[in-house]
Amino acid sequence: MQVEIWTDINCPFCYLGKKRFTDALAEFEHAGSVQITHRSFELDPTVPVDESGDVVDKLVAKYGRTPEQVAAGERQMAAAAGEIGLQYITSGRDYGNSFDMHRLLHWARDLDRQEELIDALYAANFADTEPLFGDRERLVRVAVDAGFDETTVRDVLSDEQRYAQAVRDDERQAQEFGVNGVPFFVFDRTYAVSGAQPTELFTQALNRAWGDRSTPTMLADGDACGPDGCEVPQN
């Protein structure tokens, strides 16, 4: 069974939702048969790549909330994070362009090590006051500290074409599904869950999707090559 999770590193609910989903998966009977893919969704692709800003200032400026309202929201988010064992700083977190992080996550997927990288990126953003965005060296350090090869990380980051299409494909697919917020979980392209739902909800979704999993309906069969050779067309 495939679970695809559209996500952004800027997104606190993605951080919480990933943990709640992972907790559900850890208890799921068929966890070994579940393949997870983290897919790209940029909350704000218009932020310049070399920019980093304080997230509280941004929320105040962009949404017209008072600093007190924003601070209270961050404390609520931190409390919700703490309940599931996640660290969450309530000040000093920055925001920025996440395109290169998504490219790196696609690269890590090819190595079957996407989980390690996304956890490191979330921790660097939500549990560490050192700025994460707009600074390639910091991004390299996060990846290297998570066990990735420095030279290859630098190669991927330097070549802006690498995995760029994969990021855009994810975003196009999200658009086709009508996704307008993340995290967004899709189970075998059959069921969807939007948001950082409670762990029990993810358990229910896993069970339902597992029970309903199916293979595509065969419309036609023949004239194929397999390990035992090809049938020759009968003219």
Added chain:
Amino acid sequence: MQVEIWTDINCPFCYLGKKRFTDALAEFEHAGSVQITHRSFELDPTVPVDESGDVVDKLVAKYGRTPEQVAAGERQMAAAAGEIGLQYITSGRDYGNSFDMHRLLHWARDLDRQEELIDALYAANFADTEPLFGDRERLVRVAVDAGFDETTVRDVLSDEQRYAQAVRDDERQAQEFGVNGVPFFVFDRTYAVSGAQPTELFTQALNRAWGDRSTPTMLADGDACGPDGCEVPQN
């Protein structure tokens, strides 16, 4: 709508099936909304990577056919290819390990140029007597002649980890679908067509899958971050 085509460069029916599908797609009203992905399926992953052998000799040795039977089969395949405007050589074609070709195809997918590479690989195998397999320099030349950047092609080929997991993921998915021969076409993970079917059959499959396309059923919604910010959890 997504169409995934499991394929191998060693597979003559994949060559024919791809053309028949492409002919159907060219006439399909919603072709602009169809996203094609060529997926990996190695017919014989046990062949050493540096080996190349004459395909007729192999078919004789492996399947106990006479050289005459194999030659007749290749002529039939060439005739079927000719009917849809494809060149097909009836002698001199080789076979071999296709893993690196599949890795390159995943790389080309990231550049949104998978079609150009797969067409070049098919042509190099089925329409050209120069050996294709077991020779990295030949593979580089095919890709470069198809317009790809030589340095990057060499980089991808040299780093055996690159896209290796993507190839294996495709093969695992094929196994889950019970695929035992290629080409294998999957429409939105809902319908499947096995084999080099007639163009009309692909037209029918495209129409049926288009009519039945759907988005995942929403099981839960809330606590997500979008372009307009995150809702704060209500505790």
